[in-house]
Amino acid sequence: MNICSTVEKTVRTQLKRMLEAGCSFADVRFYDEDRTERLVLYDGNLEVNYQRWEKGIGVRVLKNGAIGFAATADLNAIPECFDRALANAEAAAQLLGFPKDMGSAQPVRGKYQPRFQQDPFAVPLPEKLSLLKRVDEKLKDNTVEHRMVSAHFQKRRIFYYNSEGTEIERWVLNTFAGMTVMARDKDGKAQRRSYELDSDGTGTRGFEWLANPQAFEVHTERIKRELGEIVAAETLPPGRRDVILLPGQGHLQVHETIGHPLELDRILGYELSFAGGSHVKPEMIGTLRYGSEKLNAKVMVVENSPGTFGYDDEGTPQYEYYLIKNGILVNVLCCRLDLGEANTKAGRVVVARSGASARAAGFYKTPIDRMTNVCIEWGNDGTLEDIIRATENGVILDMPVSWSIGSNREHFHFGCEIAWEVRDGRITRVFKNPTYQGHTLEFYNSLDMVGDRSTWRLFQVANCGKGEPNQIMEVGHGVPVMRFRNVLTGEGR
Amino acid sequence: MLETRIRNLLLEARDYARKQGLNAEFSFHRERSSLIRLGNSAIALSTAEELSRLDVSVQEGRRVGSWTLTADITSFDQLREALNRAAENCRNSLEKDYEPIFGAVEEPVDDTTGFDPRLETISPVAKSELCARVIKALKPRGTYDFSGSWSTGATEMYYLTTANDHEAYRKLTDGRLVLVLKDQVKKWELAVEKTQKRAGEFTAEEIIQEFEALLPIYEKNPGYKTEIGNQRVLFGPQAIAQLVSLCVWGGFFGRAYEEGRAFTSRNRFGDKIFSEMVTLIDDPTNPDVFGMPFDFNGKRRRPFPLVKNGIFTNVTYDSQTAAKYGKQPTGHDLNNWDLVFGTGTGPADLKSAMELAGNALYIPHLHYVHLPDPTRGIFTGSSRFNALLIRDGRPVAPLFSSRITDSIPNVFNNVVAVAARSVAQNESSTYERRAPEAQSVPAWLLCDQVRISDVADSF
Incomplete structure (x- = not known):
């Protein structure tokens, strides 16, 4: 030293x-x-x-x-x-x-x-x-x-x-x-x-x-x-259609509706007065169907990511583990401090060890449960082109413009920069002002195509806000192209 | 005035900068913060931070460089190094296509009127005892758990530049208590918020009464899933403050206005943009707000109307935007403003407001608001604590989480009534440094034709 x-x-x-x-x-x-x-x-x-x-x-x-x-x-x-x-x-x-x-x-x-x-x-x-x-x-x-x-x-x-x-x-x-x-x-x-x-x-x-x-x-x-x-372009007409999220948008979707609701302090109610709670309860760990069988969310130790840091702020070495395996919730993001409370409330051992998720934004902030590299494993549904070819009526969405999520992360509304319309397996035109909204579990259960390694990108989030006193943290999300069925898109008044 | 030792060091640094021929601004920030955080009816965390920060900025013609130091200020050498670093950054910087307006303290300020030593030093034990009284009184009523936080602290801000010999100093205390009561079985959440300038401004009994006013309707009735579509909404203080923040962000920043990105960009001053019941003003003299008397370009802050009775009156210009667009700075080189939504003539109490509303949704709290389309002022956010269904002027059921996606101009043009009573709504954040901020908003705001875009099956 x-x-x-x-x-x-x-x-x-x-x-x-x-x-x-x-x-x-x-x-x-x-x-x-x-x-x-x-x-x-x-x-x-x-x-x-x-x-x-x-x-x-x-x-x-x-x-x-x-x-x-x-x-x-x-x-x-x-x-x-x-x-x-x-x-x-x-x-x-x-x-x-x-x-x-x-x-x-x-x-x-x-x-x-x-x-x-x-x-x-x-x-x-x-x-x-x-x-x-x-x-x-x-x-x-x-x-x-x-x-x-x-x-x-x-x-x-x-x-x-x-x-x-x-x-x-x-x-x-x-x-x-x-x-x-x-x-x-x-x-x-x-x-x-x-x-x-x-x-x-x-x-x-x-x-x-x-x-x-x-x-x-x-x-x-x-x-x-x-x-x-x-x-x-014209504004995206409102309606239900398939949504293909590029990693530029998919990473924020994962951040807001998988990462945050799986933070143990939110699950236990310690963030209620500020960031909010979670629709997940300790007893659901191990049994909750969070998404379709295509959904595999994993904490990864990625070589090049702000979510890779060796040891967390309790000294726990980073390691890889699934959060959601084949659609079933199997683990959460946690530090050492609250394991006993989670297991007691669940009535069984649902969280066996720290997830190396204790992170503080500076010397004057206390460590709290944080995302690290919450990633979606790439799948075997081919390239982006393959997914487009398999889509009859959908839009490809990229990069967030706005995001608003329910306090327990149970529902969400996103606005994106650009949408490409897909009709009968082909990109037909660009739309502006695309938005989509949904309910978290219903949305992930509609996941039916997950792109291969060629579609997987690691995005950096430099400004994740949470905690009291408030903290800004840097995290990483590796996500592939993902297709969700029959999503409510666009705005109509 | 600032502690003599540090003040003398900063004055010495200013003299040194002048001797070096540097145009330098010094901004010193010191906080003494403490916070208790509650979860599951207990204290989950108790913190205390004592921090000093120094921002030094140097300007040479069209170049600007800065250096910020978070460390204990103990010697002139530290300040000299910070100044030299800022000067080096300035030299290595790029020339702008405009000449920034160099800061100068317009008039001396030495304001400690907002400081209460009892609030600065309130102990975590005292906070714990008050919270314990609330929990003890209400927890036995049901399957309830309490969470929340209580942040208190003192903040000092001191600003001076080489432009003149004036100094601007502000010391104040602030506090914010949020207590959340959650039914562990039915999953609904109620919240009581308190904004503090001084110790002893509220009691446990007052908080208990506020919860008790809402509890029966939540305890006796199942959640109500409202319809998607346009509805009459009675907004409460936190929701109004969120709407005001979005409104100012989307419509009243000079840069966005000049560049055509604001929802007001197509309007001219004097246009009617909102209902005549809407008046917005950035007013540091309002007793509800924390009232920052100067900004970090040295401007003395005075009441600055944005909207008067629905008439578009002004947009704000920080010094950089003012320089870029040939305008005068308006005292907005700071993040925490003193926004005031003018009160109206409606009844002061909520019960009468609900009677006036007839059939409506009561949404006192908006969660996670955002502006998907600032050009049209379109915002989205969802209801949270204390939301109620109102039928025939009476609250009849708690409301499931409901999303509003509408435009600020639409909501502020469809105002039906505004409360005559104002409320201080704390909007402070502690992301980097303690930054007390509050709004003065009416106790309620009744609006027609508010678009509910989604509803959940849960709270």
Whole structure:
């Protein structure tokens, strides 16, 4: 461990002190370096040139079945921070329900570093801006009224210690980027077409990913062309039809209606006052038919994803497991803290171990149940072209414009950038303003075609909001092309 | 005024920037936050954060660079490094096609009127005790569980620039309590929300009474699945605040307006765009809101009407948009505004409002709203806590989750009546830094022809 020796010594002493004070568990996350950079070019103007640097510690203690958390940026006040966390736990214990329990875990010593070639923070700003400017120039077109090109980089060095003896050093390195072109249609409505940096799940996460012209720049001509088609198109007429989701839309569908409802804290009711609950109950795990037999949702350890981080914020190493297997709900996203409560409420063991899903957005946020890489396994229904050929009356949808989901994730409404009509196995025309809505279980039970590996893409979500105090987290979703039958689409008044 | 030690460091940093010939803005944010989170009728989490953040921005002609530091500010060296980093970012930046308006504190501000030390230091034990009283009183009535959160804290914001010697300082306290009562068998959820500026602004008994006012109708009646189609809706405070936020986001941002992306873009000031019962104003002087007296371009914030009796009056311009489009900044270089939906002449209490409504849906809370089409102001969101079916002026059943997909202009043009009484609705978030924000909204808003686009079989 290369942690600053003074901090390390203090932390170890304080962890021991917490055990002596009656705590059954304590852990510390020390962010030695947490850097963020955001660059946004809007119509060629650098409207956001933001860099942030953070440093501090977050302390969590478990005493008498209650959790207390405290954080400080003052590294000279670490013992006081432990005291505040302890006092918070003692206060929480006065109104105790189901006692929190970390279970037992063997100490882990480890180190994790994502694969990258070029640290984005080591790349000079002019070089980054030059790339974005080049992309922006390529987006210029007579049909394009407004352009946006953005890049967002993160780099964190986190040391994790707990009272069980676990000590982990890990790095986080993320590269996000996107481009959007906008124009008004004949009705005066603003339309857009965009691309977000995605991958097939392989590769490296540094600046080299963004700088590879075949990864990012290559999409400029396509989105300009498709914007022209959207602007000239008619609005999608309302009605029931098959819906073919490309991964650009499918990843958000999965995020909102599989990922969030399968977070154990939502299932147990700990998010009710803010993000909402879940239509899933603990006793349904292992039996609920969530979707058709074609549906296989899995937490994957993808090589190139913001949802891959080695160890979670409780020190649990990441591993792969199914959430939904052949349509049946078999597991949920969880950390160590609430397993006992879930199993007790279910009346049997429904969650056997932590899913390595405890994640915090910064040193001053406490770990909560989070998505990591909630993916849909690719299927054997062929390529996108094969799925189109098999469709009589449907639309292909891509990229979200809006999303609104019921508080228990039981129903949803999505708006997308573009729809391609499919009639009798052929794409016939483009529609604008496509929307679709449905009920989660009914929708996934209508899944009847799942594309092969060639259709599977890993999309990054850089801004998943949840928790109180509120937290923004980065997650990944690998999804194939999926076809759903007889979905309510379009808007009619 | 800000603690002397840090203030002196920041003043020293400003002097240093001037000596270096830099146009620099310094914005310091300090929070002392605490939160208890409830789940399953117990405290699931108790947190405390003490954080300082410094934003430094440097402008040179058409170039701008910034640097944000979240760390304990202990020395001038830290500030000098932050300034140098921002200056380096500025030098390496790209020239804009317009010259940004450099920040200058318009007039000195030293405002601590919104600060209550008792609320800053309210203990998790005191919070726990109040929640325990509510739980103890109501849990035995049924198969009920409580969840929720209670966030309190103090926030300091201090802003100065090299443009002049003025300083702007604000210190305030804020709190937000949300308690959710869920029937574990029937699955419905009721919520009570409280917005705080000072300690002791509500009691456990008041919260109990609010729950008790709603419980009988939920306890005695099954959920009602309403019809898809246009219906009369009586909106409550949280839902109104959500509509106001969507309205401002979709219609009153200068950039969207100028670029033709706002639902107001085809209108001119003076046009009638909403019912004459709709008045919207960004008013930091309103007693319900937290009232930010300055923005982070140094503008003194004053009441800024957006819609007066249905007449389109203004759009807002942050300093960048103002520079880009040759307008004057309107004091909106900040995320948390002080929005006010003007009250009307309708009865103050909900019972009379329901009698006035006749047959309607009562939707006091909208969940997960979004604007699929900002150009037309089309929004969507679903009902949540405390929703009721109203028949013949009386609540008769709890309402299953119902989705509204309609346009802001349609809803705000079909206003039937507006409550005479206002309510403070807390809209704060704590995603990055503590940012107190509240709206002043009427206690209810009655609208006709609101489009219900989907209904669920559950709450």
